[in-house]
Amino acid sequence: MARNSVLIILVWCFAVFSFSLNAEEKKVLPFKIAYAESWAPISVGSANTVTGILPQLMESIIQQRMGIPVENHGFPWARAQQAVKSGEVDAFITTPTTERLKFSRTSQSIVFPLRFQPIVRSGSEEEFRFKSEIDITTTLKSKRYCDVLGNGWAKVFYRKKNMKYLVVPTLDICLKHLAQGQTDIIIHAEPVATSFIKKLRLEEQLKVLPIVMDSSPKFPLLVSKESPFGQAFIDNFDETLTHMKNEGLWEKLITSPPSAAK
Template sequence: MARSFVLFILVWCFSGFSFSVQADEKKQRSFKIAYAESWAPISVGAADNVTGILPQLMESIIQERMGIPVEHHGFPWARAQQAVISGEVDAFITTPTAERLEFSHASQSVVFPLRFQPIVRKNSEEEFGFKSEIDITTTLKSKRYCDVLGNGWAKVFYRKKKLKYLVVPTLDVCLKHLAQGQIDIIIHAEPVATSFIEKLHLKKELKVLPIIMDSSPEFPLLVSKKSPFGQAFIDSFDQTLVHIKNEGLWERLITSPPSVTK
Protein backbone atom coordinates (compact mmCIF):
# COMPACT_ATOMS: atom_id res chain seq x y z
CA MET A 1 0.00 0.00 0.00
CA ALA A 2 2.80 2.41 0.95
CA ARG A 3 4.67 1.51 -2.23
CA SER A 4 1.56 2.23 -4.33
CA PHE A 5 1.10 5.57 -2.59
CA VAL A 6 4.72 6.55 -3.26
CA LEU A 7 4.36 5.50 -6.91
CA PHE A 8 1.19 7.60 -7.20
CA ILE A 9 2.98 10.66 -5.79
CA LEU A 10 5.90 10.22 -8.19
CA VAL A 11 3.59 9.88 -11.21
CA TRP A 12 1.59 12.92 -10.11
CA CYS A 13 4.73 15.03 -9.66
CA PHE A 14 6.16 13.95 -13.01
CA SER A 15 2.86 14.67 -14.78
CA GLY A 16 2.71 18.13 -13.24
CA PHE A 17 6.29 18.85 -14.24
CA SER A 18 5.69 17.57 -17.77
CA PHE A 19 2.56 19.71 -18.15
CA SER A 20 4.46 22.75 -16.88
CA VAL A 21 7.28 22.20 -19.38
CA GLN A 22 4.82 21.72 -22.24
CA ALA A 23 2.96 24.88 -21.24
CA ASP A 24 6.21 26.86 -21.16
CA GLU A 25 7.23 25.49 -24.56
CA LYS A 26 3.85 26.37 -26.03
CA LYS A 27 4.00 29.82 -24.50
CA GLN A 28 7.45 30.48 -25.95
CA ARG A 29 6.78 29.10 -29.45
CA SER A 30 7.58 31.69 -32.10
CA PHE A 31 5.16 32.73 -34.81
CA LYS A 32 6.98 32.20 -38.11
CA ILE A 33 6.20 34.48 -41.05
CA ALA A 34 7.34 34.13 -44.68
CA TYR A 35 8.19 37.18 -46.79
CA ALA A 36 9.36 37.94 -50.32
CA GLU A 37 13.12 38.30 -50.04
CA SER A 38 13.52 41.04 -52.71
CA TRP A 39 10.68 43.52 -52.24
CA ALA A 40 12.35 46.55 -50.69
CA PRO A 41 11.33 48.45 -48.66
CA ILE A 42 8.37 46.19 -47.85
CA SER A 43 10.49 43.11 -47.12
CA VAL A 44 14.08 42.32 -48.01
CA GLY A 45 16.55 39.65 -46.94
CA ALA A 46 16.94 35.88 -47.16
CA ALA A 47 16.58 33.15 -44.52
CA ASP A 48 16.07 34.68 -41.05
CA ASN A 49 17.70 38.02 -41.90
CA VAL A 50 14.64 39.96 -43.07
CA THR A 51 13.96 43.66 -42.61
CA GLY A 52 11.40 46.10 -43.98
CA ILE A 53 7.98 47.60 -43.39
CA LEU A 54 6.16 44.28 -42.99
CA PRO A 55 8.57 42.64 -40.50
CA GLN A 56 8.51 45.76 -38.36
CA LEU A 57 4.72 45.90 -38.50
CA MET A 58 4.41 42.24 -37.48
CA GLU A 59 6.75 42.74 -34.55
CA SER A 60 4.67 45.69 -33.36
CA ILE A 61 1.43 43.68 -33.49
CA ILE A 62 2.38 40.13 -32.56
CA GLN A 63 5.54 40.46 -30.49
CA GLU A 64 5.13 43.78 -28.71
CA ARG A 65 1.34 43.79 -28.25
CA MET A 66 0.37 40.08 -28.20
CA GLY A 67 3.53 38.90 -26.42
CA ILE A 68 4.34 36.15 -28.92
CA PRO A 69 7.90 35.98 -30.32
CA VAL A 70 8.10 36.46 -34.09
CA GLU A 71 10.50 34.87 -36.57
CA HIS A 72 10.97 36.39 -40.03
CA HIS A 73 11.92 34.17 -42.98
CA GLY A 74 12.75 35.49 -46.44
CA PHE A 75 12.18 33.35 -49.55
CA PRO A 76 11.76 33.68 -53.30
CA TRP A 77 8.01 34.34 -53.51
CA ALA A 78 6.95 30.93 -54.89
CA ARG A 79 8.96 29.26 -52.14
CA ALA A 80 7.29 31.45 -49.50
CA GLN A 81 3.87 30.13 -50.46
CA GLN A 82 5.09 26.53 -50.37
CA ALA A 83 6.45 27.12 -46.86
CA VAL A 84 2.97 28.17 -45.72
CA ILE A 85 1.30 25.24 -47.49
CA SER A 86 3.62 22.73 -45.81
CA GLY A 87 3.43 24.36 -42.39
CA GLU A 88 7.15 25.13 -42.37
CA VAL A 89 6.10 28.66 -41.42
CA ASP A 90 2.86 29.82 -39.85
CA ALA A 91 1.77 32.62 -42.16
CA PHE A 92 2.38 35.17 -44.89
CA ILE A 93 0.78 38.48 -45.88
CA THR A 94 -0.70 38.59 -49.37
CA THR A 95 -3.84 38.54 -51.52
CA PRO A 96 -6.40 36.00 -50.21
CA THR A 97 -7.11 34.19 -53.48
CA ALA A 98 -9.45 31.20 -53.57
CA GLU A 99 -6.43 28.93 -54.05
CA ARG A 100 -4.65 30.33 -50.99
CA LEU A 101 -7.75 30.06 -48.81
CA GLU A 102 -7.71 26.31 -49.44
CA PHE A 103 -4.57 26.01 -47.28
CA SER A 104 -4.89 29.05 -44.99
CA HIS A 105 -7.24 31.10 -42.83
CA ALA A 106 -7.39 34.88 -43.38
CA SER A 107 -7.55 37.63 -40.79
CA GLN A 108 -10.58 39.91 -41.00
CA SER A 109 -8.48 43.07 -40.77
CA VAL A 110 -6.28 44.39 -43.55
CA VAL A 111 -2.64 44.13 -42.49
CA PHE A 112 -1.05 46.02 -45.37
CA PRO A 113 -2.57 48.06 -48.22
CA LEU A 114 -0.32 48.18 -51.29
CA ARG A 115 -1.21 51.65 -52.50
CA PHE A 116 -0.67 52.28 -56.20
CA GLN A 117 -0.13 55.99 -56.86
CA PRO A 118 0.94 58.15 -59.81
CA ILE A 119 4.53 59.33 -60.25
CA VAL A 120 5.09 62.39 -62.45
CA ARG A 121 7.76 64.99 -63.21
CA LYS A 122 7.73 67.95 -60.85
CA ASN A 123 6.20 71.15 -62.23
CA SER A 124 4.82 69.24 -65.21
CA GLU A 125 1.39 69.46 -66.80
CA GLU A 126 0.66 66.04 -65.29
CA GLU A 127 1.45 67.17 -61.74
CA PHE A 128 -1.14 69.94 -61.85
CA GLY A 129 -3.66 68.17 -64.08
CA PHE A 130 -3.85 64.81 -62.29
CA LYS A 131 -6.62 65.31 -59.72
CA SER A 132 -8.32 61.89 -59.53
CA GLU A 133 -8.26 58.42 -61.06
CA ILE A 134 -10.96 59.33 -63.57
CA ASP A 135 -8.52 61.75 -65.24
CA ILE A 136 -6.58 58.75 -66.59
CA THR A 137 -9.35 57.95 -69.08
CA THR A 138 -10.31 61.57 -69.78
CA THR A 139 -7.86 64.47 -69.71
CA LEU A 140 -4.79 62.22 -69.34
CA LYS A 141 -5.83 59.55 -71.82
CA SER A 142 -3.24 60.57 -74.42
CA LYS A 143 -0.32 60.57 -71.96
CA ARG A 144 2.50 58.04 -72.12
CA TYR A 145 2.48 55.43 -69.34
CA CYS A 146 5.08 52.88 -68.25
CA ASP A 147 5.29 49.84 -65.99
CA VAL A 148 7.29 46.70 -65.31
CA LEU A 149 7.22 43.35 -67.07
CA GLY A 150 5.42 40.79 -64.91
CA ASN A 151 3.34 43.30 -62.93
CA GLY A 152 -0.04 41.59 -63.02
CA TRP A 153 -1.78 44.52 -61.35
CA ALA A 154 -0.65 46.91 -64.12
CA LYS A 155 -1.73 44.49 -66.84
CA VAL A 156 -5.28 44.32 -65.48
CA PHE A 157 -5.38 48.04 -64.65
CA TYR A 158 -4.44 49.27 -68.12
CA ARG A 159 -6.61 46.68 -69.85
CA LYS A 160 -9.65 47.93 -67.95
CA LYS A 161 -8.73 51.53 -68.77
CA LYS A 162 -8.24 50.52 -72.44
CA LEU A 163 -4.83 52.17 -72.48
CA LYS A 164 -1.50 51.07 -73.90
CA TYR A 165 1.66 51.41 -71.82
CA LEU A 166 5.37 50.90 -72.22
CA VAL A 167 6.62 47.67 -70.64
CA VAL A 168 10.22 47.62 -69.39
CA PRO A 169 12.28 45.07 -67.40
CA THR A 170 12.61 47.02 -64.14
CA LEU A 171 11.12 50.05 -62.42
CA ASP A 172 14.34 52.04 -62.50
CA VAL A 173 14.09 52.09 -66.32
CA CYS A 174 10.59 53.58 -66.11
CA LEU A 175 11.73 56.22 -63.63
CA LYS A 176 14.71 57.25 -65.74
CA HIS A 177 12.46 57.52 -68.82
CA LEU A 178 10.08 59.68 -66.80
CA ALA A 179 12.84 61.99 -65.55
CA GLN A 180 14.13 62.37 -69.13
CA GLY A 181 10.68 63.19 -70.53
CA GLN A 182 10.34 60.00 -72.58
CA ILE A 183 7.13 59.05 -70.74
CA ASP A 184 4.64 61.10 -68.71
CA ILE A 185 3.17 58.98 -65.90
CA ILE A 186 3.98 55.86 -63.90
CA ILE A 187 1.40 54.27 -61.60
CA HIS A 188 3.12 51.92 -59.20
CA ALA A 189 3.23 50.72 -55.58
CA GLU A 190 4.16 53.84 -53.61
CA PRO A 191 6.67 52.33 -51.13
CA VAL A 192 8.59 50.61 -53.92
CA ALA A 193 8.53 53.66 -56.20
CA THR A 194 9.66 55.99 -53.41
CA SER A 195 12.53 53.65 -52.54
CA PHE A 196 13.72 53.56 -56.16
CA ILE A 197 13.42 57.34 -56.53
CA GLU A 198 15.67 57.83 -53.51
CA LYS A 199 18.24 55.28 -54.72
CA LEU A 200 18.36 56.90 -58.17
CA HIS A 201 18.67 60.41 -56.64
CA LEU A 202 15.60 61.62 -58.53
CA LYS A 203 13.75 63.31 -55.66
CA LYS A 204 14.31 66.74 -57.23
CA GLU A 205 12.90 65.61 -60.57
CA LEU A 206 10.01 63.29 -59.67
CA LYS A 207 6.99 63.41 -57.38
CA VAL A 208 4.56 60.78 -56.08
CA LEU A 209 1.03 62.20 -56.10
CA PRO A 210 -1.32 61.53 -53.14
CA ILE A 211 -3.92 59.79 -55.32
CA ILE A 212 -4.57 56.13 -54.49
CA MET A 213 -6.00 53.89 -57.20
CA ASP A 214 -9.29 52.25 -56.23
CA SER A 215 -8.04 48.81 -57.26
CA SER A 216 -4.97 48.93 -54.99
CA PRO A 217 -4.72 45.52 -53.28
CA GLU A 218 -5.19 45.04 -49.55
CA PHE A 219 -3.44 42.14 -47.81
CA PRO A 220 -4.66 40.27 -44.71
CA LEU A 221 -2.61 37.81 -42.68
CA LEU A 222 -2.97 34.27 -44.07
CA VAL A 223 -2.32 31.62 -41.41
CA SER A 224 -1.51 28.09 -42.57
CA LYS A 225 -4.10 25.45 -41.73
CA LYS A 226 -1.16 23.31 -40.57
CA SER A 227 -0.05 25.94 -38.06
CA PRO A 228 -0.69 25.30 -34.34
CA PHE A 229 -1.82 28.94 -34.14
CA GLY A 230 -5.53 28.58 -34.80
CA GLN A 231 -8.65 30.72 -34.93
CA ALA A 232 -8.17 32.03 -31.38
CA PHE A 233 -4.84 33.51 -32.47
CA ILE A 234 -6.41 35.11 -35.57
CA ASP A 235 -9.22 36.62 -33.47
CA SER A 236 -6.71 38.07 -31.01
CA PHE A 237 -4.59 39.35 -33.90
CA ASP A 238 -7.61 41.12 -35.43
CA GLN A 239 -8.51 42.76 -32.12
CA THR A 240 -4.93 43.91 -31.57
CA LEU A 241 -4.69 45.32 -35.08
CA VAL A 242 -7.92 47.28 -34.60
CA HIS A 243 -6.47 48.87 -31.45
CA ILE A 244 -3.24 49.81 -33.24
CA LYS A 245 -5.22 51.36 -36.09
CA ASN A 246 -7.36 53.37 -33.67
CA GLU A 247 -4.19 54.70 -32.03
CA GLY A 248 -2.84 55.90 -35.38
CA LEU A 249 0.28 53.73 -35.04
CA TRP A 250 -0.63 51.44 -37.94
CA GLU A 251 -0.73 54.26 -40.50
CA ARG A 252 2.66 55.52 -39.31
CA LEU A 253 4.18 52.04 -39.54
CA ILE A 254 2.95 51.33 -43.07
CA THR A 255 3.93 54.71 -44.51
CA SER A 256 7.32 55.39 -42.90
CA PRO A 257 10.71 53.82 -43.63
CA PRO A 258 11.54 51.17 -41.00
CA SER A 259 14.58 53.09 -39.75
CA VAL A 260 12.37 56.10 -38.99
CA THR A 261 9.65 54.29 -37.03
CA LYS A 262 11.96 52.23 -34.84
Protein backbone atom coordinates (compact mmCIF):
# COMPACT_ATOMS: atom_id res chain seq x y z
CA MET A 1 0.00 0.00 0.00
CA ALA A 2 2.83 2.34 0.96
CA ARG A 3 4.60 1.55 -2.28
CA ASN A 4 1.48 2.40 -4.30
CA SER A 5 1.16 5.69 -2.43
CA VAL A 6 4.73 6.60 -3.25
CA LEU A 7 4.17 5.79 -6.93
CA ILE A 8 1.01 7.86 -6.99
CA ILE A 9 2.83 10.79 -5.42
CA LEU A 10 5.71 10.48 -7.89
CA VAL A 11 3.34 10.33 -10.85
CA TRP A 12 1.44 13.33 -9.54
CA CYS A 13 4.64 15.32 -9.01
CA PHE A 14 5.85 14.46 -12.51
CA ALA A 15 2.52 15.50 -14.01
CA VAL A 16 2.55 18.80 -12.13
CA PHE A 17 6.17 19.44 -13.15
CA SER A 18 5.45 18.64 -16.81
CA PHE A 19 2.36 20.84 -16.82
CA SER A 20 4.28 23.71 -15.21
CA LEU A 21 7.15 23.33 -17.67
CA ASN A 22 4.82 23.30 -20.68
CA ALA A 23 2.88 26.26 -19.34
CA GLU A 24 6.12 28.16 -18.76
CA GLU A 25 7.35 27.36 -22.27
CA LYS A 26 4.11 28.59 -23.77
CA LYS A 27 4.20 31.67 -21.58
CA VAL A 28 7.65 32.84 -22.62
CA LEU A 29 7.55 31.91 -26.30
CA PRO A 30 7.22 35.26 -28.11
CA PHE A 31 6.27 35.98 -31.70
CA LYS A 32 9.27 37.78 -33.21
CA ILE A 33 8.73 40.26 -36.05
CA ALA A 34 11.32 41.93 -38.27
CA TYR A 35 10.91 45.51 -39.54
CA ALA A 36 12.87 47.98 -41.64
CA GLU A 37 14.86 50.10 -39.20
CA SER A 38 14.69 53.38 -41.17
CA TRP A 39 11.12 53.77 -42.43
CA ALA A 40 9.56 56.36 -40.16
CA PRO A 41 6.77 56.56 -39.15
CA ILE A 42 5.96 53.01 -40.29
CA SER A 43 8.91 51.46 -38.45
CA VAL A 44 12.07 52.99 -37.06
CA GLY A 45 14.80 51.82 -34.69
CA SER A 46 17.41 49.08 -34.54
CA ALA A 47 17.45 45.78 -32.63
CA ASN A 48 14.59 45.65 -30.12
CA THR A 49 14.10 49.44 -29.94
CA VAL A 50 11.96 49.60 -33.08
CA THR A 51 8.74 51.63 -32.87
CA GLY A 52 6.16 52.93 -35.34
CA ILE A 53 2.79 52.24 -36.92
CA LEU A 54 3.52 48.60 -37.77
CA PRO A 55 4.98 47.53 -34.40
CA GLN A 56 2.06 49.12 -32.59
CA LEU A 57 -0.41 47.47 -34.94
CA MET A 58 1.12 44.02 -34.47
CA GLU A 59 1.17 44.40 -30.70
CA SER A 60 -2.53 45.29 -30.81
CA ILE A 61 -3.41 42.25 -32.92
CA ILE A 62 -1.12 39.53 -31.58
CA GLN A 63 -0.30 40.59 -28.04
CA GLN A 64 -3.46 42.32 -26.90
CA ARG A 65 -6.06 40.35 -28.86
CA MET A 66 -4.42 36.93 -29.34
CA GLY A 67 -2.58 36.86 -26.01
CA ILE A 68 0.82 36.05 -27.52
CA PRO A 69 3.80 38.23 -26.49
CA VAL A 70 5.43 40.12 -29.36
CA GLU A 71 9.07 41.01 -29.88
CA ASN A 72 9.78 43.76 -32.43
CA HIS A 73 13.19 43.79 -34.12
CA GLY A 74 14.56 46.49 -36.43
CA PHE A 75 17.04 45.56 -39.19
CA PRO A 76 18.39 46.90 -42.46
CA TRP A 77 15.81 45.56 -44.91
CA ALA A 78 17.98 42.88 -46.55
CA ARG A 79 18.94 41.62 -43.11
CA ALA A 80 15.27 41.52 -42.06
CA GLN A 81 14.41 39.23 -44.95
CA GLN A 82 17.33 36.93 -44.13
CA ALA A 83 16.25 36.77 -40.49
CA VAL A 84 12.80 35.53 -41.54
CA LYS A 85 14.25 33.08 -44.03
CA SER A 86 16.54 31.49 -41.41
CA GLY A 87 13.89 31.43 -38.70
CA GLU A 88 15.81 33.86 -36.48
CA VAL A 89 12.54 35.80 -36.34
CA ASP A 90 9.05 34.52 -37.06
CA ALA A 91 7.67 37.00 -39.58
CA PHE A 92 7.69 40.29 -41.44
CA ILE A 93 5.06 42.41 -43.22
CA THR A 94 5.76 42.97 -46.91
CA THR A 95 4.93 42.03 -50.50
CA PRO A 96 4.54 38.24 -50.94
CA THR A 97 6.90 37.78 -53.88
CA THR A 98 7.58 34.36 -55.42
CA GLU A 99 11.00 34.28 -53.75
CA ARG A 100 9.62 35.15 -50.29
CA LEU A 101 6.88 32.53 -50.54
CA LYS A 102 9.56 29.88 -50.89
CA PHE A 103 10.44 30.37 -47.22
CA SER A 104 7.26 31.83 -45.73
CA ARG A 105 3.49 31.40 -45.46
CA THR A 106 1.17 34.35 -46.03
CA SER A 107 -1.88 35.52 -44.15
CA GLN A 108 -5.06 35.96 -46.14
CA SER A 109 -5.77 39.31 -44.52
CA ILE A 110 -4.00 42.49 -45.55
CA VAL A 111 -2.11 43.84 -42.56
CA PHE A 112 -1.00 47.17 -43.99
CA PRO A 113 -1.90 49.02 -47.21
CA LEU A 114 0.92 51.35 -48.22
CA ARG A 115 -1.19 54.09 -49.76
CA PHE A 116 0.60 56.13 -52.41
CA GLN A 117 -1.00 59.56 -52.72
CA PRO A 118 -0.15 62.75 -54.62
CA ILE A 119 1.39 65.73 -52.83
CA VAL A 120 0.96 69.19 -54.36
CA ARG A 121 1.46 72.84 -53.43
CA SER A 122 -1.39 74.36 -51.47
CA GLY A 123 -3.46 76.66 -53.64
CA SER A 124 -1.96 75.32 -56.87
CA GLU A 125 -3.83 74.32 -60.01
CA GLU A 126 -3.15 70.68 -59.14
CA GLU A 127 -4.87 70.91 -55.75
CA PHE A 128 -8.18 72.00 -57.27
CA ARG A 129 -7.96 70.14 -60.58
CA PHE A 130 -7.12 66.59 -59.53
CA LYS A 131 -10.07 64.67 -58.12
CA SER A 132 -9.11 61.10 -59.09
CA GLU A 133 -6.19 58.99 -60.25
CA ILE A 134 -7.42 59.30 -63.85
CA ASP A 135 -7.07 63.08 -63.66
CA ILE A 136 -3.46 62.71 -62.57
CA THR A 137 -2.33 60.02 -65.00
CA THR A 138 -3.88 61.70 -68.05
CA THR A 139 -1.87 64.86 -67.37
CA LEU A 140 1.42 63.21 -66.44
CA LYS A 141 3.35 64.41 -69.46
CA SER A 142 2.56 68.07 -68.81
CA LYS A 143 3.74 68.03 -65.18
CA ARG A 144 7.09 67.77 -63.39
CA TYR A 145 7.50 64.84 -61.01
CA CYS A 146 10.04 63.84 -58.40
CA ASP A 147 10.77 60.74 -56.34
CA VAL A 148 13.44 58.98 -54.34
CA LEU A 149 16.26 56.78 -55.57
CA GLY A 150 15.45 53.14 -54.82
CA ASN A 151 11.67 53.56 -54.72
CA GLY A 152 10.61 50.50 -56.70
CA TRP A 153 6.97 51.55 -56.85
CA ALA A 154 7.83 54.86 -58.53
CA LYS A 155 10.18 53.17 -60.99
CA VAL A 156 7.44 50.79 -62.17
CA PHE A 157 4.73 53.49 -62.15
CA TYR A 158 6.60 55.97 -64.33
CA ARG A 159 7.99 53.29 -66.63
CA LYS A 160 4.47 52.13 -67.41
CA LYS A 161 3.53 55.73 -68.20
CA ASN A 162 6.67 56.13 -70.35
CA MET A 163 7.54 59.14 -68.23
CA LYS A 164 10.74 60.68 -66.93
CA TYR A 165 10.89 62.03 -63.39
CA LEU A 166 13.49 63.72 -61.23
CA VAL A 167 15.29 61.19 -59.02
CA VAL A 168 16.88 62.47 -55.79
CA PRO A 169 18.56 60.75 -52.80
CA THR A 170 15.94 61.58 -50.14
CA LEU A 171 12.31 62.63 -49.97
CA ASP A 172 13.01 65.92 -48.20
CA ILE A 173 14.75 67.14 -51.36
CA CYS A 174 11.65 66.37 -53.45
CA LEU A 175 9.41 68.15 -50.96
CA LYS A 176 11.60 71.26 -50.89
CA HIS A 177 11.63 71.33 -54.72
CA LEU A 178 7.84 71.09 -54.68
CA ALA A 179 7.43 73.89 -52.13
CA GLN A 180 9.75 76.10 -54.21
CA GLY A 181 7.85 75.41 -57.45
CA GLN A 182 10.64 73.40 -59.10
CA THR A 183 8.35 70.36 -59.43
CA ASP A 184 4.56 70.03 -59.60
CA ILE A 185 3.63 66.67 -58.03
CA ILE A 186 5.12 63.98 -55.83
CA ILE A 187 3.36 60.62 -55.57
CA HIS A 188 4.66 58.85 -52.49
CA ALA A 189 3.67 56.68 -49.52
CA GLU A 190 1.35 58.91 -47.50
CA PRO A 191 2.58 58.12 -43.95
CA VAL A 192 6.19 58.73 -44.95
CA ALA A 193 5.40 61.91 -46.89
CA THR A 194 3.27 63.32 -44.07
CA SER A 195 6.04 62.64 -41.55
CA PHE A 196 8.62 64.47 -43.70
CA ILE A 197 6.27 67.41 -44.31
CA LYS A 198 5.82 67.89 -40.56
CA LYS A 199 9.56 67.66 -39.89
CA LEU A 200 10.24 70.25 -42.59
CA ARG A 201 7.37 72.44 -41.31
CA LEU A 202 5.80 72.59 -44.75
CA GLU A 203 2.21 71.86 -43.65
CA GLU A 204 0.97 75.22 -44.96
CA GLN A 205 2.83 75.02 -48.27
CA LEU A 206 2.10 71.40 -49.22
CA LYS A 207 -1.00 69.23 -49.25
CA VAL A 208 -1.49 65.47 -49.55
CA LEU A 209 -4.50 64.84 -51.82
CA PRO A 210 -7.08 62.21 -50.73
CA ILE A 211 -6.46 60.10 -53.84
CA VAL A 212 -5.04 56.60 -53.37
CA MET A 213 -3.31 55.17 -56.42
CA ASP A 214 -4.77 51.85 -57.56
CA SER A 215 -1.33 50.24 -57.75
CA SER A 216 -0.53 50.98 -54.10
CA PRO A 217 0.95 47.83 -52.48
CA LYS A 218 -0.94 45.88 -49.83
CA PHE A 219 1.12 43.88 -47.34
CA PRO A 220 0.04 40.65 -45.60
CA LEU A 221 1.90 38.96 -42.74
CA LEU A 222 4.57 36.54 -43.96
CA VAL A 223 5.43 33.83 -41.41
CA SER A 224 8.68 31.90 -41.77
CA LYS A 225 8.36 28.21 -42.55
CA GLU A 226 11.07 27.73 -39.91
CA SER A 227 8.86 29.34 -37.24
CA PRO A 228 7.09 27.23 -34.57
CA PHE A 229 4.02 29.37 -35.29
CA GLY A 230 2.32 27.46 -38.10
CA GLN A 231 -0.90 27.56 -40.08
CA ALA A 232 -3.12 27.45 -36.98
CA PHE A 233 -1.51 30.69 -35.82
CA ILE A 234 -2.05 32.31 -39.23
CA ASP A 235 -5.72 31.27 -39.27
CA ASN A 236 -6.20 32.74 -35.79
CA PHE A 237 -4.40 35.89 -36.88
CA ASP A 238 -6.68 36.29 -39.91
CA GLU A 239 -9.80 35.83 -37.80
CA THR A 240 -8.60 38.31 -35.17
CA LEU A 241 -7.66 40.94 -37.76
CA THR A 242 -11.03 40.57 -39.49
CA HIS A 243 -12.78 41.33 -36.18
CA MET A 244 -10.62 44.41 -35.66
CA LYS A 245 -11.40 45.67 -39.16
CA ASN A 246 -15.13 45.20 -38.55
CA GLU A 247 -14.80 47.19 -35.32
CA GLY A 248 -13.03 50.04 -37.11
CA LEU A 249 -9.95 49.78 -34.86
CA TRP A 250 -7.61 48.61 -37.63
CA GLU A 251 -8.21 51.68 -39.79
CA LYS A 252 -7.51 53.93 -36.81
CA LEU A 253 -4.25 52.15 -36.05
CA ILE A 254 -2.89 52.32 -39.60
CA THR A 255 -3.76 55.99 -40.15
CA SER A 256 -2.92 57.56 -36.77
CA PRO A 257 0.52 58.49 -35.44
CA PRO A 258 1.70 55.78 -33.03
CA SER A 259 1.37 57.94 -29.92
CA ALA A 260 -2.18 58.94 -30.85
CA ALA A 261 -3.47 55.54 -31.93
CA LYS A 262 -3.31 53.82 -28.53
